[in-house]
Amino acid sequence: MxxxxxxxxxxxxxxxxxxxxxxxxxxxxxxxxxxAAGIYAWLPLGHRVLQKVEQIVREEMDRAGAVELLMPxxxxxxxxxxxxRYDDYGAEMLRITDRHERELLYGPTNEEMITEIFxxxxxxxxxxxxxxxxxQWKFRDEQRPRFGVMRGREFLMKDAYSFDVDEAAxxxxxxxxxxxxxxxxxxxxxxxxxxxxxxxPIGGDLSHEFIVLAQxxxxxxxxxxxxxxxxxxxxxxxxxxxxEPIVTDWTRLYAATEDVHDAxxxxxxxxEADQITARGIEVGQTFFFGDKYSKPMKAVVSGPDGxxxxxxxxxxxxxxxxxxxxxxxxxxxxxxxxxxxxxxxFGVGIVNLRPGDAATDRACEEAYVALKQGGxxxxxxxTDERPGGKFAAMDLIGxxxxxxxxxxxxxxxxxxxxxxxxGERHTLPLxxxxxMMGA
RNA sequence: CGGGGCGUGGCGCAGUCUGGUAGCGCAUCUGCUUUGGGAGCAGAGGGUCGCAGGUUCAAAUCCUGCCGCCCCGACCA
Numbered sequence: 001m002x003x004x005x006x007x008x009x010x011x012x013x014x015x016x017x018x019x020x021x022x023x024x025x026x027x028x029x030x031x032x033x034x035x036a037a038g039i040y041a042w043l044p045l046g047h048r049v050l051q052k053v054e055q056i057v058r059e060e061m062d063r064a065g066a067v068e069l070l071m072p073x074x075x076x077x078x079x080x081x082x083x084x085r086y087d088d089y090g091a092e093m094l095r096i097t098d099r100h101e102r103e104l105l106y107g108p109t110n111e112e113m114i115t116e117i118f119x120x121x122x123x124x125x126x127x128x129x130x131x132x133x134x135x136q137w138k139f140r141d142e143q144r145p146r147f148g149v150m151r152g153r154e155f156l157m158k159d160a161y162s163f164d165v166d167e168a169a170x171x172x173x174x175x176x177x178x179x180x181x182x183x184x185x186x187x188x189x190x191x192x193x194x195x196x197x198x199x200x201p202i203g204g205d206l207s208h209e210f211i212v213l214a215q216x217x218x219x220x221x222x223x224x225x226x227x228x229x230x231x232x233x234x235x236x237x238x239x240x241x242x243x244e245p246i247v248t249d250w251t252r253l254y255a256a257t258e259d260v261h262d263a264x265x266x267x268x269x270x271x272e273a274d275q276i277t278a279r280g281i282e283v284g285q286t287f288f289f290g291d292k293y294s295k296p297m298k299a300v301v302s303g304p305d306g307x308x309x310x311x312x313x314x315x316x317x318x319x320x321x322x323x324x325x326x327x328x329x330x331x332x333x334x335x336x337x338x339x340x341x342x343x344x345x346f347g348v349g350i351v352n353l354r355p356g357d358a359a360t361d362r363a364c365e366e367a368y369v370a371l372k373q374g375g376x377x378x379x380x381x382x383t384d385e386r387p388g389g390k391f392a393a394m395d396l397i398g399x400x401x402x403x404x405x406x407x408x409x410x411x412x413x414x415x416x417x418x419x420x421x422x423g424e425r426h427t428l429p430l431x432x433x434x435x436m437m438g439a
Numbered sequence: 440c441g442g443g444g445c446g447u448g449g450c451g452c453a454g455u456c457u458g459g460u461a462g463c464g465c466a467u468c469u470g471c472u473u474u475g476g477g478a479g480c481a482g483a484g485g486g487u488c489g490c491a492g493g494u495u496c497a498a499a500u501c502c503u504g505c506c507g508c509c510c511c512g513a514c515c516a
Contacts, residue, residue, distance in 0.1 A: 012465065012477075013451045017509055037508065091440095092515075109516090143440060143514065150516095157516065209516090282516065319516045353475060388476040395476090406475055416475085 001346065003381045007044050010393055020216055022328035023148025025337050029397045031324075038145025038153030045397060046324070048345035050156065053323050054135055056187050056342060057158045064180035064239050066131040066160050071113050073137055077103035079112045082297050092140045106139040111293050111315060114161045118311070119299035125165040128301065128311070129173055133160030135320060147218065150281065150325035158318040163311045165303060167290065170312035174206055174288045175243040177316040179233050181210050181284050182250065186232040188323065189340025190330060192283055193227055195255040206288035206314075209257060214329040217279030222266055223255035225274040257282075281326045288314040337398030338421050346379035347371070348437055349399040351390050353406030355382050363405050363415065363430060371403075374439030378403075395420065401437050405430075 009030040017034065018024040026032040031046025042050055058068065074096070080086035086093075086105075094106040107113070114132055122130070135158045145153050162173035178194065185192035190212050197209040211221055233246055254269045256262065257280065266275065291310035294300070300308040319326075331338045339345070348371050352364040364380060371378040379399065381390050387406070394402050404416040409427065417433045418425045426436065 009449090011450065015450070016445085016452095019510075034508090138516085140515075144510095144512095146510085155516070159516095285516065317516055322516065351475095386474060386476090386478065388474090388478085391476045393477085404475075408475060 001377075001379050003379060004383050006379070008397070009043065010396060018148060020147050020150070020329070021332060022150065022216075022325040025328055025332060025396070026148060026324070029337060032149065038142055038151070040149060040152060040154070045345050049324055049339070049343055050321065052343040052345070053188060053327075054156070054158075054320055057135065057184055057318055057320060060180045060184035060187065061133050061158065061160060063183075063235075064131075064176045066133045066177075066180075068134060069117075069132055070134045071107075071110050071117075071136060073106055073139070074104050075107045075110075075113055077105055079116060080105065083112050083115075083293055084296065085112065092142065094139050094141050107136075108138055108140045109157075109315075109317075110134070110136075110159055111161065111313075112297065115293045115297045115299045115313070118161075118163055119294075119297065122163070122299075122311075123301060125301050125303050128163055128165050129169055130163045131160055131173060131176070132163075133158060133316075148325055150218070150322050150329075152321065155319060156321040158320055160316040162314040162316070163299075165301060165312065167312055170288055170290065170314060171206070172243070174286060174314050175247045176239050177286050177314070178208065178247050178250070179237060179239070179243050181286065181316070181318070182232050182246075183235075183237070184318070185210060185212070185283065188327060188343050190283070190323075190327060191228060193221075193223060193255050193280075194250055194286075195221065195223070195257055195280075196251070196260060197257070197285060198260055206286075208251070208286050209282045210284035210286075211255075211257065211280035212283050212326045212330055213278045213280055214326065215279055216329045217281045219280055219282075220258040221256065221278055221280040222258075222261050223276050223278070224253035224270045225276050227253050227255055228276075281322075281329060282319070283323050283326050284316070284318040286314070286316045288312075332398070335392070336396035339398045339400060341400045344400050345397070346399050347376040348378045348401040348403055348439075349394045349397070350378050350380040351387075351394060351402060351404045352380065352382050353387050353390070353404065353408075355384060357407050359410050360405055360407050363410055367403055367405065367415075367430060367434065370434050371437070371439045374434070376437060376439050403433060403437070 011028045014024045015027050018027050026046060029045060030043055033041040033043055035041050077086055093108055096104045098104055137154055138157050139154050142153050145151055164170040164173050192210040192212050194208040195211050197207045230250055254266050290312050294310035294313055299311050301311050302308050327343060328337050331340060350364055350367055352360055354360045368378050368380045398420055400420055402418040409415055413429055414427050415430050415433050416425055416427050417436055
């Protein structure tokens with residue numbers, strides 16, 4: 001992409017409404033525009049990152065055996081009356097009436113709908129296990145939206161739902177999601193720690209919140225330092241096999257958010273030297289809730305014994321749009337965002353220091369084509385902006401690599417490569433620069 | 440939902456107390472000079488002062504009502 005043709009409205013000054021760093025940087029970097037409290041338009045740069053994050057979630061869900069579908073944003077109120085949640089859900093649920101006076105709602109989640117879909121088609125244990133997910137916009141009419149995209153009213157969420165014949169199979173399905181979550185957050189460059197979570201009225205102890213550690217996190221968390229060193233399962237993890245050992249490894253050590261923190265247990269189980277108190281951002285949550293919805297909504301399957309029983313369900317959410325905020329909270333400096341390679345909107349920013357200079361233009365063009373062919377998704381700054389402004393802009397939008405090309409360096413046959421994360425720079429011939437960046 | 444604050448060119452703000460026909464910085468446009476870490480000079484454009492009523496000769500400024508947004512708290516993926 002050539003910057004001169006792109007749409008990247010950068011802000012030199014921070015809009016007054018933004019307080020936390022990720023919100024400020026997203027506005028300044030031209031990723032986001034607020035349209036109403038907690039409702040945002042995703043500008044091209046933000047949209048690209050959103051899609052990258054979404055794609056990683058999708059790949060890891062698919063790898064774990066989940067199947068993607070897409071449910072609508074609007075749902076019928078009657079569906080929610082079946083589970084009893086229409087009345088339980090408070091003002092957070094956005095209720096809408098259509099021209100026929102039918103009551104609708106903008107879905108805050110999809111347990112009811114997925115259960116309805118499942119029960120319409122599945123009757124036998126032989127069709128199980130199943131895990132269906134979608135990535136869709138949700139709406140929760142928060143009383144007080146804040147922190148930009150981290151607590152908006154409209155948000156993009158991946159939610160998966162597992163269906164199993166009995167509790168043991170349900171637990172295995174839960175484990176698959178647990179492992180998939182470890183992997184997908186890791187791929188985004190995040191260290192997300194599963195922490196025991198409140199299950200609320202659902203009961204049982206099978207629920208975890210996945211928390212990203214960041215200094216500016218919204219809530220306080222307590223954990224065993226050794227959790228940070230646990231190995232994340234690789235691409236070759238066998239989702240057909242027994243994942244219990246991995247889950248046990250990741251749940252044995254103490255890790256809790258402030259609302260479920262047990263100071264006595266913490267002191268007992270975790271050596272003082274390994275105790276960490278930090279701030280965290282919740283980016284995902286896993287639940288196993290058995291027949292909470294399948295029972296009232298009559299989603300039943302026949303077992304091998306010919307007896308019909310409610311299917312055992314779990315649900316697994318990832319806050320896709322929220323993740324952008326979390327990633328920035330966890331990865332930025334004074335100058336701007338530092339994107340992890342896997343989610344960066346562009347792989348390399350090429351800075352043409354002197355557009356109009358024949359040799360410089362030629363070298364930039366050569367680099368642009370090579371990087372593009374190498375799948376590096378370059379963004380070429382071919383604007384008339386002054387060098388200082390270009391450098392500041394590149395640092396702000398946080399592309400992993402900067403390739404700086406100008407007449408001064410070219411006179412020596414060299415260009416400069418800068419790694420955004422470390423600030424490390426190298427002056428070297430263009431070919432070498434390209435191979436350094438993997439093109 | 441309780442408490443506090445704010446709404447003035449695209450962005451950041453001053454002006455409001457004490458009414459007199461709107462200003463600063465950045466950004467934008469034009470010209471010239473500049474060009475390796477947010478340039479200089481000269482000129483230009485752009486504002487129903489959140490909205491609606493009211494008071495007044497006169498309202499960004501005073502009064503009433505409404506709307507929007509932000510912060511702290513309670514609540515939440």
